[in-house]
Amino acid sequence: MALSTHTTTTGFLLPSIHSAPPFFTQQPHPTSLSIATEQWIQIILKYSRHRRLFTIRVEDSETTGHDWDEVLRNERINRKVLPSYLSYILAQMVSQKLAAYEPPKQDRSVLIYWRLPEEWAEVLHEWVSSTGHLNTIMTFYEITDPPIESPLSGLPIPLLRQAITILSKTNRAQMIAIADGEGVRFFPSTGKA
Amino acid sequence: MGGNQSVPKITAQDRAILDLKLQRDKVKQYQKNLQAILDREEAIAKQHLEAGHKDRALVALRRRKYQQGLLLKTDGQLENLQQLVSSIEFSLVEVSVLHGLKQGNEVLKEIHKEMNLESVEKLLEETAEAREYQREIDEMLANNLSLDEEDAVQAELRELQAAVRAETEPSNDVQLPSVPTSEPLAAKPVAPEEQVERDSARVAIPA
Numbered sequence: 406m407a408l409s410t411h412t413t414t415t416g417f418l419l420p421s422i423h424s425a426p427p428f429f430t431q432q433p434h435p436t437s438l439s440i441a442t443e444q445w446i447q448i449i450l451k452y453s454r455h456r457r458l459f460t461i462r463v464e465d466s467e468t469t470g471h472d473w474d475e476v477l478r479n480e481r482i483n484r485k486v487l488p489s490y491l492s493y494i495l496a497q498m499v500s501q502k503l504a505a506y507e508p509p510k511q512d513r514s515v516l517i518y519w520r521l522p523e524e525w526a527e528v529l530h531e532w533v534s535s536t537g538h539l540n541t542i543m544t545f546y547e548i549t550d551p552p553i554e555s556p557l558s559g560l561p562i563p564l565l566r567q568a569i570t571i572l573s574k575t576n577r578a579q580m581i582a583i584a585d586g587e588g589v590r591f592f593p594s595t596g597k598a
Numbered sequence: 599m600g601g602n603q604s605v606p607k608i609t610a611q612d613r614a615i616l617d618l619k620l621q622r623d624k625v626k627q628y629q630k631n632l633q634a635i636l637d638r639e640e641a642i643a644k645q646h647l648e649a650g651h652k653d654r655a656l657v658a659l660r661r662r663k664y665q666q667g668l669l670l671k672t673d674g675q676l677e678n679l680q681q682l683v684s685s686i687e688f689s690l691v692e693v694s695v696l697h698g699l700k701q702g703n704e705v706l707k708e709i710h711k712e713m714n715l716e717s718v719e720k721l722l723e724e725t726a727e728a729r730e731y732q733r734e735i736d737e738m739l740a741n742n743l744s745l746d747e748e749d750a751v752q753a754e755l756r757e758l759q760a761a762v763r764a765e766t767e768p769s770n771d772v773q774l775p776s777v778p779t780s781e782p783l784a785a786k787p788v789a790p791e792e793q794v795e796r797d798s799a800r801v802a803i804p805a
Contacts, residue, residue, distance in 0.1 A: 541613045541687060546623040579605050581616055588616040592605065 407419040413475040417455045423448065423476075428482040431493060432562075445486075445494050445587040450503065452476050459561045460507065462514035507563050516564060525564060526571040528556050533591045542581065544588050607800055615686055622679040632669045636662055 408421040422428050422444055432438040447459065458472050465473040466488045478485040486494075496517050498504035500507070507516035520528070529548070532555050533539060549560050557565075569589050572578035581588045639662040646655035 542612055542619060544619045544623050546615065546627070549617070573605075574603050579608070581608050581612060581615050583616055583620075585617060586620045588619065590612070 411481075414455060417452055417474070417475065420444070420448065423479060424482060426482050426484050429479065429486050429488070429490075431490040431571065442494055442497050446498055446501070446503065448476060449494070449498070449517065450519045453517045457559060458512055458517070459559070460516055461495070461504075463488050463492050463495065464513065471512065507561075516561060522564065522567040523571055525557075525560070526568040529565075529590060530572055530594070531567045532557055534593065541591050542588050542590050543562055544586065548589075611686075611690070615683065617688070618679060618683050622683065623678065625676045625679065629672050629676070631671060632672070634667055636665055636669070637666070 407484065408424045410421045411419045411424060413419060428441060428444070431439055434538070451463070452473075452475075453459065456472060461473060465471055466477050466486050469478070476565070477487065478540060492512065496512065498517075499506060499515060502518070504515040504517050506512060507514060533543075536555075537550075545565060548557055548565060549562070562567075569578045570582060572591070573580065577592050579590045581590060640659050643658035643662065644657045646652075648656060
């Protein structure tokens with residue numbers, strides 16, 4: 406039987422292994438399990454990068470009508486990923502630092518790092534410099550929801566916070582908190598680490 | 599790496615600006631909300647019309663009109679807030695410009711203190727005097743040399759003249775610069791030239 410790749414309606418190319426029924430079952434043999442899980446992790450990362458999705462939850466394998474349908478299900482072969490398998494995959498991603506449980510101390514929903522927080526920090530600083538927002542006070546809303554589309558549109562607040570913390574270690578950002586909410590101020594890089 | 603040295607302190611002004619910006623964000627979000635409600639009300643009104651409930655459709659449209667008015671009002675509020683935020687930020691820029699000017703002014707004053715007018719004038723005068731003095735010395739030395747030269751040359755010329763008159767009776771030698779009209783005269787200008795060369799050789803030594 407020839408397996409084929411399949412392009413989803415959103416323009417994402419699913420690899421041919423996605424058309425194989427066994428791919429959707431948690432394999433008992435450790436080697437095949439690790440290979441399959443690796444493939445799943447890659448698909449999840451690529452898809453989240455393609456659609457700019459930041460979170461995935463175990464519930465997404467139980468329900469339909471959400472963003473992960475195209476990946477977690479394959480109607481053509483009548484297969485879907487079971488919640489237990491998805492939970493295992495998510496745990497693997499967290500252990501490889503490709504995701505983090507968000508909110509912390511639970512294991513149902515993760516924040517996907519299709520871009521590492523360090524990379525987000527650089528992108529954030531780049532964007533702030535190029536739009537001329539250095540040395541001015543900014544609110545989180547301004548950053549995640551700017552009037553003009555930016556590489557940071559739709560960034561979840563926890564990830565934004567992480568990026569700001571990383572920048573503040575090199576004195577490029579400063580968080581400000583008042584009664585009503587929080588803000589941040591960015592500074593130019595001084596050239597020294 | 600000595601802590602937060604390069605990050606400026608958070609002033610009360612910064613907090614005020616942040617507060618304003620948060621309010622502005624709230625208004626923006628409210629507007630988004632209103633817009634969503636407007637669209638939904640329009641859809642509801644259409645549904646009612648299709649179902650034949652003209653009065654309910656009218657009610658939905660009236661609600662929508664009211665919310666449109668709200669939206670316009672919040673637009674005005676938003677503009678106010680934006681203007682306030684921009685003027686505060688601009689005045690901060692002005693303050694830093696003024697601060698820069700003041701510092702530059704101070705530095706200039708310090709430099710001027712070292713360079714006050716009287717000392718500059720005195721310095722220029724002294725330089726002019728020194729230059730004048732040097733010029734006089736140069737002149738004196740130059741004059742001395744040329745005077746010595748002149749005396750030596752004059753004395754030697756008299757000796758030569760006496761010697762030449764004694765050797766040859768015709769005083770053709772005196773006519774050194776004259777154009778040679780006859781051949782024997784051509785030989786004569788060579789001898790005085792040799793004499794002059796020897797003279798200049800002799801003159802060079804005392805220097």
